[in-house]
Amino acid sequence: MNIIEVKDIEKIYRVGDHQIRALRGVSFHMEREQMVAVMGSSGSGKSTLMYILGCLDRPTSGTYFLEGTDVSSLSDDQLAEIRNRKIGFVFQTFNLLPRTTALENVELPLIYGGIRNSRKRAIEALERVGLIDRMHHLPSELSGGEGQRVAIARALVVNPVIILADEPTGNLDTKTGSEIMGLFKELNSQGVTVLIVTHEAHIAQECQRIIHLRDGQIVGEKT
Amino acid sequence: MNLIIAIKIAIRSLLGNKVRSFLATLGIIMGVASVILMLGLGEGARVKVTDEIKSFGTNLLVLRPGKKGLHGVRTTEAESLTLEDAKAIAKIPFVKNVAPQVATMAQLKYLNKNTRSSATGTVPSHIEVRNFEVESGRFIADQDVRERRKVAVLGSKVKEDLFGALNPLGETIKVNGINFQVIGTLKAKGDKGWFNPDDQIFIPISTAMKRLLGVDYLRNINIQVESIEKMDMVQRAIQALMRKRHRIPLGEEDDFYIRSQKEYLESMARVSRTFTFLLAGVATVSLVVGGIGIMNIMLVTVAERTREIGIRKAVGGKNRDILMQFLVESLVVSLLGGILGIILGIGGGFAVNLSSKYQVIIKLAPILLGFLFSASVGIFFGYYPARKAAKLNPIDALRYE
Structure with missing residues (x-):
């Protein structure tokens, strides 16, 4: 079964009198346990696509089925619930809560989801990314690579349908970046579905499938 | 959450x-x-x-002449209250003491010391009605009133101002130029803010009316009621009596008013x-x-x-x-x-x-x-x-x- 099925998605932003067509009819689908890269230069619409796939935004038109459910017209609260249970985000700038330990950062989605044993599950997630010994540290005390690992643990902790990563290596040096990519591949081999948005070809190369985006349209696909 | x-x-x-x-x-x-x-x-x-209001005296009613205006402020001075009124009130049941009183500001002098203070003309029961206590000597007696004696009892502040540490008993002071003999002093009650009860002298009411003021009317009548429960009743009785005595027709306002502690409170x-x-x-x-x-x-x-x-x-x-x-x-x-x-x-x-x-x-x-x-x-x-x-x-x- 396709876990993501997107049909003719358009996204139009209105800035003053101007209309910006960020996505112009994007259709694709993704299967479980895939690792997919969405490539494009800045302004290609790849971030917009990720936000829609991540249920942070709704398409102007078109349909989006996540695990068979049409999520293109859900309310804010319903989308928040979907994000909480089915989606894990990893951002370029890590986006960890400051003044909050690694463990508590990882625990955050479980708290919003009202899940019991949140501490135990958060520790398990940190174990999976190899950061068990750093769990009581604050983000400011962690290196870039460690910060991103915490972010990945936070994405993993709810056992999401898919992890969406937006330029996850963009703020890291090459060595650390490849370590993070290695972690994604390892998780993927354990059955986690991953979609990585990037503009770097060598990052995209690591994925099984590359979708090229330009000016809001899919211009090519490579498997 | x-x-x-x-x-x-x-x-x-x-x-x-x-x-x-x-x-x-x-x-x-x-x-x-x-x-x-x-x-x-x-x-x-x-x-x-x-x-402090309670320390003025227990179960006290004060009868004053004049119409009662807004918020109890007197609108007119009146000359309608007499010693005969006081005597009549004394006969009302449950009235314990009646102390009619006149007062004026007076210049007091002892040797080279001067002070301005209130001279209160009153009767022996005043000390009980108004909760004063004698410190030395004695208070005004019935005989002093009867004989219009020129004797004075000093409040503690006046004593302090005129005599300091000296013993005033038996000394002669001038009240508006008239000689009075000091027969007693009172214990201090303390300044009440709006007036100081220790800053006055007491003289027999007869002396005050005839020699000092030259009037035949009173400033007020202090009435001590036997118990607090009887106060409303006595107040109504006084009102009825006074209306009758002053021949006030029905529907006309009183030419006097009665204040009680309750009212102050x-x-x-x-x-x-x-x-x-x-x-x-x-x-x-x-x-x-x-x-x-x-x-x-x-x-x-x-x-x-x-x-x-x-x-x-x-x-x-x-x-x-x-x-x-x-x-x-x-x-x-x-x-x-x-x-x-x-x-x-x-x-x-x-x-x-x-x-x-x-x-x-x-x-x-x-x-x-x-x-x-x-x-x-x-x-x-x-x-x-x-x-x-x-x-x-x-x-x-x-x-x-």
Whole structure:
């Protein structure tokens, strides 16, 4: 079964009198346990696509089925619930809560989801990314690579349908970046579905499938 | 989201900005502290004045000539009250003592010392009716009144002014140029603020009327009733008697009025109520100002933590979770301010009690009021910033630099 099925998605932003067509009819689908890269230069619409796939935004038109459910017209609260249970985000700038330990950062989605044993599950997630010994540290005390690992643990902790990563290596040096990519591949081999948005070809190369985006349209696909 | 977690987050964020959090609460601290202190001062003043009114004399009615105007203020001086009225009143049942009185400001002189004071012409029962006590010598006696003797009893302040440490008994003082012999002194009752009962001399009423004032009417008649329960009854009896004696036709107003302690206490209650309303007004203003301070800080906090809000929404925080978080934070700030304000107010009350003649009595009600007020200020003024945070678009919030 396709876990993501997107049909003719358009996204139009209105800035003053101007209309910006960020996505112009994007259709694709993704299967479980895939690792997919969405490539494009800045302004290609790849971030917009990720936000829609991540249920942070709704398409102007078109349909989006996540695990068979049409999520293109859900309310804010319903989308928040979907994000909480089915989606894990990893951002370029890590986006960890400051003044909050690694463990508590990882625990955050479980708290919003009202899940019991949140501490135990958060520790398990940190174990999976190899950061068990750093769990009581604050983000400011962690290196870039460690910060991103915490972010990945936070994405993993709810056992999401898919992890969406937006330029996850963009703020890291090459060595650390490849370590993070290695972690994604390892998780993927354990059955986690991953979609990585990037503009770097060598990052995209690591994925099984590359979708090229330009000016809001899919211009090519490579498997 | 769990309330305890929301409180934990709030406290952590407040501790992250200690100086700012303190400044945010300062308005509330000041507001609550001043409310508690001022209500305490008001209560202290009320108790003090009530005690003093009671110290005037027990079961006291005062009959004065003239019409009663608005709020009990006399509109006219009148010359209608006579010694015969006083005698007639003495026959009313349950009247224990009647002390008619005249008074004038007089120049007092002893050797080279001068003072201006009130000379009160009265009768022996005055000392009991008005709760005075003899310190040395004796008070005015019936014989003094009968024989219009030129004798005087000195209040403690007059004694101090004219004689200092000397013994005044048997000495001669001049009252408006007339010689009087000092036969006694009274114990101090203490200054009452609006008048000082120790700053007067007492002379026989007959002497005062004939020799000093040259009048045949009274300033007032003090009436002591046997018990407090009988006061209303006696007051009505006096009113009926006086209307009859003064031949006031039906429907016409009294040409006299009677004041009781009860009335003094009631007017005091009125004053303290007004005072309380005034304080409530001041308190409301200061708490609104404090609340605006909190709103201001919360708006800054929300703007500063836009990214955090974005993260929370991205991982599944709902609008109401965010609203709750910031509302709790604002509530924690204001309650903290409220508690500090209560402590400061109570501490200030102790300081005032120790260091000044004012008395502060802090009751539980203003403390609860302060607590409740600060909580509602926190919710009221925290709502707008919290709603603003809750309504943030998650994408914009995540991109916020």
